[in-house]
Amino acid sequence: MEQPLKLTTEQQRIDRFQRQVKSMGFRFFLLKKLPMAWLAGLRVKHLSMERCETTIPFKWLNQNPFRSTYFAVLSMAGEFASGLPALMITRSHSVKISLLVVDLQATFSKKVTGKVTFVFDEVPALAQTIQDAVESKEGRTYQATSIGYNTEGEEVARFAVTWSFKAKS
Structure with a gap:
């Protein structure tokens, strides 16, 4: 007897991606694909179709000569807060979609000497x-804003990452 063809919907692929992010396997993914994120201690606190939160600790490896978190470490966590949802959404589509950072703007408003949580709620x-890029078969850009907060809830950094998306033919 032939097994019925099992179709995977976009929502099922999103659910699977979210489960993978919560698993230990995700740390191995970071180690293999983004080793600096793994070394820096980047973590995903929350991922949904509404928002993403990433955290980065203050530790010896992440510091600058001024005893605060190095701006590149903050940039990595800020970019990842919008990049992870972008990856989740592009992988949920049945067509392959390229994604690329084409611009990055940053504002640093307070010295960072502790854990920072970046929130992307767009x-x-x-x-x-991304859906528009798939339907039009043309490139589209999106400027994603992620905001970093210290443990006291104060804004310490803000990143505007411009992403480019294009469905591959």
Whole structure:
């Protein structure tokens, strides 16, 4: 007896991606694909179709000569807060979609000497931009803003990452 063809929907692929991010396997993914993120201690606190939160600790490896977190470490965590949802959404589509950072703007408003949580809460708008790129078969860009907060809830950094998306033919 022939097994029925099992179709995977976009939502099923998103659910699977979210489960993978929560697993120990994700740390191995970071080690293999983004070793600096793994070494720096980057973690995913929350990932959904509404928002993504990433954290980065203050530790010896992440510091600059001024005893605060090096700006490149903050940039990595800020970019990842919008990059992970972008990756989740592009992988949920049945067509292959290229994604690329084409611009990055940053504002640092306070010295960082502790753990920082970056929040990206524009996932629905990001998803719509990706859907537009798929439907139009043309490149689309989206400027994603992620905001970093210290443990006291004060804004310490803000990143505007411009992503480019294009469905591959």
